[in-house]
Amino acid sequence: MPAFVQSPSGGAQLLDRAVILLDLVADGGVEGLSLKDLAARSGLNTATCHRILNTLVGHKLLARDNQKRRYRLGARMAIYGVRAARGPGIISRCEVALSRLRRRTGDTTHLMACFNHDSVCLDRRDGECIVPTLTGSIGGFVPLGVGPGSIAMLAFLDEDEQDYIIRANLGRYVSYRNLTEDKVRQLIADTRRRGYAVDVGELIPGIAGVGMPIMTPGEKPGAALSFTLLCAKLGPGVLEHYGALLKEEIDAIVGQ
Amino acid sequence: MPAFVQSPSGGAQLLDRAVILLDLVADGGVEGLSLKDLAARSGLNTATCHRILNTLVGHKLLARDNQKRRYRLGARMAIYGVRAARGPGIISRCEVALSRLRRRTGDTTHLMACFNHDSVCLDRRDGECIVPTLTGSIGGFVPLGVGPGSIAMLAFLDEDEQDYIIRANLGRYVSYRNLTEDKVRQLIADTRRRGYAVDVGELIPGIAGVGMPIMTPGEKPGAALSFTLLCAKLGPGVLEHYGALLKEEIDAIVGQ
DNA sequence: CATAGAATCTCACATTATGAAAAAAGAGCT
DNA sequence: AGCTCTTTTTTCATAATGTGAGATTCTATG
Structure with a gap:
């Protein structure tokens, strides 16, 4: 290990x-x-x-x-869980952001967290349209590397940790559309350059997503915020707009 | 200790x-x-x-x-928590019951769990009317002995454990309406006789509640289901009806 | 009703955890 | 700033705690 x-x-x-x-x-x-x-x-x-x-x-x-x-x-875990969600932890700190992002765009928003080789959904606000998501509801998860929120976190880990996780998850990528090791590495590179991760209909046809990690200075990313929306909503500058919205909220969260 | x-x-x-x-x-x-x-x-x-x-x-x-x-x-607690809530634990097992009870009565339902000297809200379905509750939303808590769900669990603990908890919580009871040590002991006795706990407007004027513990044979109660409703809805036989509904669901849950 | 495979228990051993005490870092106060 | 008191952090000799090979008991399956 x-x-x-x-x-x-x-x-x-x-x-x-x-x-x-x-x-x-x-x-x-x-x-x-x-x-x-x-x-x-x-x-x-x-x-x-x-x-x-x-x-x-x-x-x-x-x-x-x-x-x-x-x-x-x-059972005690369930109790610790609800307590943790109430305290000044990550879930509380992102509650307002999630709701505001949803309100300003009408789209589904997620709070994802890194957990071992997975990205777990900690919280979620449903948008105006019901969109299918890989993550499902709270508690649902995908391998790190699958989906924008997930890629967003993976992209900003140390390189050796990235490698380790990608290799560990290789076998699981095959069950997702268009996903290969090279593709994941490409997405990571794009994400690092851009500052946020994007998926336009690649994982689920017609469904797009934008994700950005929540980075506390000096720590590796533990969580990310993301949008899920219909590709039909996309036009020029829309992805950039979503990226800017995420940046705004995350800056506020980290600044606290 | x-x-x-x-x-x-x-x-x-x-x-x-x-x-x-x-x-x-x-x-x-x-x-x-x-x-x-x-x-x-x-x-x-x-x-x-x-x-x-x-x-x-x-x-x-x-x-x-x-x-x-x-x-x-x-953060990891939050993750364990959402995972625990998804698995075959108490929350999942009660999900359907909570929803069905709400649907059949239109009232707010709670799943409460014993935790140290407290009763913690693990899950909740809101009723047709917004009713004030002591517990608040998921993660909220009250001292064991305060409110029907809470009394329901306390009532079926061993007598020495009951005593210990009541004594530990004495100082906290004073901040609730009409609540004294004697009152709590009286409520416990009533609850044991009846099989479920009842509060008719004593803790919050105009608000009633009915609670019943989820008892796995051979274990002490770890959780309870409860209703919160307006006193105005009460008529002859209504409390008994709510008690019967709770019993039905809890029997099904324990029987699993 | 054997048989294999898994879970549980036991106990001699030494690694791991302990806590008193000392050092360092903050918090208040003048 | 300087001094004092409180709280946190580190150290290290000691022994209590946790360890794991092996024996035993349990359970599923052919």
Whole structure:
């Protein structure tokens, strides 16, 4: 596992390991993961894994399906989640921006966050037209590299981290229209030059998107704002206008 | 700290401690908590506390306001939260029930969960009339013992745990209308007898509520469903009808 | 009802976490 | 600015905590 994925922290090995497991379970989808899966993927000894998982279940950070003996996220996570969403975190800070962007354009807006190899939808405002999105509703996700919000974040990571993620996601790109490794790298280059990511009907015919990362100085991008709209709405200068709107809101958010 | 609050788990002291800290921060509100606060409240040594907090911040389970040096829930929690809400957890399992109850009555419905000494709103469907609620929207909370959903959960905890929570919350009850320790105990007794909790205009004039716990056999109640409605809608048999509706949905949820 | 595969438990061992104490960084006050 | 008090951060010797190989128990499946 490369250095940037998991930074070992001084004197808390057990916690580091617990977080690895939490991440794996969070990524594990609805079906959940078995002890064996988790031990294999984390690289931890089965016994150690078991002990940590049991503890996490005890605290309801994880839950276990006793029938199938699989682990999934627990009730306490749901509670922490709603609490985190209320506090001064990223979701609250972007609430107004999301709503205002939607109001000023009439289009669907998303707040996406980086999570492992994925881009997760943290919040969303639906536009006047129902547009199909890859992400779906809150909690939905796509591989990093798929879609404008997702590309926007990927583009501003360190190059070695980018490479690592792209390579990890290669197998998943094939299930999207027109997406190859080269294409992703091209999109990243375009995005870095332009400052925002654009997709005009490439992933979903007739659907366009514009995305820009939320960059706190000195940190790698953790989140992005994006628009999804009908290609039919596009005319000269429209993409630039959307880019400018995003920039305005993100500057305000970062400035706080 | 009494046994039922934190069950020490075999061979993972550090994790237990981390969860204590996470809980404290989650409870700490929007302003966040300082190292000193956390060390005092958790009873942990300052250095130990510091080390654990740093690690949690490193993993973005917590975030730190560098200006004010205070800790609050981090971005990763928000992500875990939306993931947990999507999986087969309590929120998903109650989604349909919440919507159906709202549809069948036209009233506001809540999904509440037990968290430390509080009852937290995990999900909500707004009714036809806008009614004021103590809980507010998702993520909002009230002390356990305040409001029908909250009483419903409190009523079915073990007696010693009930006592402990009531005593811990005593100071907070005074800020609610007509609420005293005796009143809470009376409501608990009524709720146990009846199977569901009722409030008719006592906490907020003109606003009534009905709540019932979601009881998985062999476990203490972790969540409750509740209605909030205008007292004006009440007539003979209405409360019983609402109780029956709740029972029907909860039986279905538990039966899954 | 065997059998393999997975989960759980045990325990000797040493790595990891602990916390007292010292150092550093802020916050107030005059 | 200078001084004092408070809070945060770092250090390091010590031992308690977590580790993981292996034994045991459980469970699904042919």
